[in-house]
Amino acid sequence: MINITRSEWWFVGKVGLAVAILAFAPIIAGALMTPKASVFTGQQFANYTDTMVYYSNIEQVKAGHFLFKNLFSGEQPSHRFIFDPFWLGVGLLAKVFSLSAFFAYHLSRFLLFPFLLIALYLFTALFFDEAAKRKICFVFLVFASGVGALAVGAGLSRLDIDNMPLDLVTPETFTFFSIYNSPHFIASLTLLALIFIFSILAFERYKFIYSLGAGLSALFLFQFHPYHVPTVFGVLGVFILINFIRRREINFDYLKHYFVLIIFSLPPIFYHFWTVKNIWIRQQHLLQNFGPMPESFSIFLFSFGFLAPLALIGVFLILIAKPPGSEKNVFLVVWAVTQGLLIYSPFLSFRRRLIEGLSIAVIILAVRGLFYLKEKFGLRMPMFKSYFIKNAILTVLFVFLFFLSSLAVILTDINTYLKKDPALYIKKSRYEAMRWLRSNTPDDSVVVSLPDTGNMIPAISLRQVYWGHDHQTAMSAKKKKELKTFFMASDNEARRRFLKENGIDYFFFGAEEGAISSFNPEESAYLQKVFDKGGVSIYRIL
Numbered sequence: 297m298i299n300i301t302r303s304e305w306w307f308v309g310k311v312g313l314a315v316a317i318l319a320f321a322p323i324i325a326g327a328l329m330t331p332k333a334s335v336f337t338g339q340q341f342a343n344y345t346d347t348m349v350y351y352s353n354i355e356q357v358k359a360g361h362f363l364f365k366n367l368f369s370g371e372q373p374s375h376r377f378i379f380d381p382f383w384l385g386v387g388l389l390a391k392v393f394s395l396s397a398f399f400a401y402h403l404s405r406f407l408l409f410p411f412l413l414i415a416l417y418l419f420t421a422l423f424f425d426e427a428a429k430r431k432i433c434f435v436f437l438v439f440a441s442g443v444g445a446l447a448v449g450a451g452l453s454r455l456d457i458d459n460m461p462l463d464l465v466t467p468e469t470f471t472f473f474s475i476y477n478s479p480h481f482i483a484s485l486t487l488l489a490l491i492f493i494f495s496i497l498a499f500e501r502y503k504f505i506y507s508l509g510a511g512l513s514a515l516f517l518f519q520f521h522p523y524h525v526p527t528v529f530g531v532l533g534v535f536i537l538i539n540f541i542r543r544r545e546i547n548f549d550y551l552k553h554y555f556v557l558i559i560f561s562l563p564p565i566f567y568h569f570w571t572v573k574n575i576w577i578r579q580q581h582l583l584q585n586f587g588p589m590p591e592s593f594s595i596f597l598f599s600f601g602f603l604a605p606l607a608l609i610g611v612f613l614i615l616i617a618k619p620p621g622s623e624k625n626v627f628l629v630v631w632a633v634t635q636g637l638l639i640y641s642p643f644l645s646f647r648r649r650l651i652e653g654l655s656i657a658v659i660i661l662a663v664r665g666l667f668y669l670k671e672k673f674g675l676r677m678p679m680f681k682s683y684f685i686k687n688a689i690l691t692v693l694f695v696f697l698f699f700l701s702s703l704a705v706i707l708t709d710i711n712t713y714l715k716k717d718p719a720l721y722i723k724k725s726r727y728e729a730m731r732w733l734r735s736n737t738p739d740d741s742v743v744v745s746l747p748d749t750g751n752m753i754p755a756i757s758l759r760q761v762y763w764g765h766d767h768q769t770a771m772s773a774k775k776k777k778e779l780k781t782f783f784m785a786s787d788n789e790a791r792r793r794f795l796k797e798n799g800i801d802y803f804f805f806g807a808e809e810g811a812i813s814s815f816n817p818e819e820s821a822y823l824q825k826v827f828d829k830g831g832v833s834i835y836r837i838l
Contacts (some may be wrong), residue, residue: 299421304417315475318472319409319475329714335722336721339719341708343467346765347478348752352754354387354390363379368754369577369580369760369764369768372740375577377575380519382483386479389403416489418493429667437659441470441702442461448704468484471655476706484521485652487513494506494507499549500624507557511557523652528561533554535627535631600655602697606665610661611629615629628657635654744763744782744802750762751765802836804834817833
């Protein structure tokens, strides 16, 4: 049984207040800085194109749909086959309270992150008996990350995301970045933590209620974020195997828990298998949803920074412990090692997606290593006799050693807002044109435009686009090349054929499209202007 005092929960609340200020102040500032002739999209540097996918889901629910369809690819027919309980819940929140997708998205972050903090504190209570140690570990779990900012320097660029430190561009790598970026990362990390909390409790003293809790958490998690199936069953499977080898006997309670977890996980697993097998556009999404780890292992090490060597000390202490470490300590090592191997597995295309949750194991191990160093060497600096000076110095050290990358992410977004980045502040004329599409075109219409515009149309217009997202758009790379040819080619007949062959119904033509086009749509007999306002025109394909 986990015993946590009221004063500890007060501490969790205070940390939560700090998280709320740091995680929500930038987006509020971005909204307040919106120019008069623009609309703030609420996007951030990290995963900025994915945000429109989430907005699209929210808007589909507001329009009365409970199953989603992929609006980011123009194939017909586009089926409503996507059952995502998480975004359905956020969409219902928006529908019931008449909220914009932007507001519902960030309100969900605010409503969900306290549950993640509670789950993380429960985790610390499993591994530390002393309240002081629990609090320190909790602060690390919430705020600590790597030192990727030192590797990159002052400027971040979207040009080479795959080879940048994970703590700068992959939100699910660490807790604070997850809270800062998206509500579905908060929900998935919370559920993953609960699965392992219930599993540890089941391994210590088997009760069906623990298996039930883990099973229900897995049922919900795998339905909207199936990437964690290898993590959950890989970590638990390896742990059970190692326990069998260590004890030289089969623990049937462990197997019972594993079996219950499998039973609850089967419905979402079968659902995803069926959609991949039977729906072509889902197959394309899976094939393109690759997430490679950085080519350089040094970049990975920068991503975890000082946590990595401290965690190695923690692992070493568990392995040499006499008598042998407790089962839950062994579980911690198995978790870190198994998930570490999975994210570099050559058999999985979405390796980067598997990074979520690894930080929990690494940080708890790192804090154990930190406590060992403190006990071994102590803090003998005379200035530490002053409570104020001591805490000021420790805070500065923590920020520099463990919070620098998160700070860089925050400052990057604020700087982007100050620059009025057009990817984050859409001109009202373009926004109104997209709203016109929603009100004046058939639901199954397909629109062609520049990629940045195509990423926004599904969220604002609720219309399919020829190209809208690197992963969601079927045959994305091929289509992007064809789109460039369409705008740049001088052959008028080839453009007409491109539009007809791809089932495109409307052409969105604003200043951005005009800047790169080699033709004037006014002179094309197969294009009929149906909207013209504020420098944006929309043409229907004849």
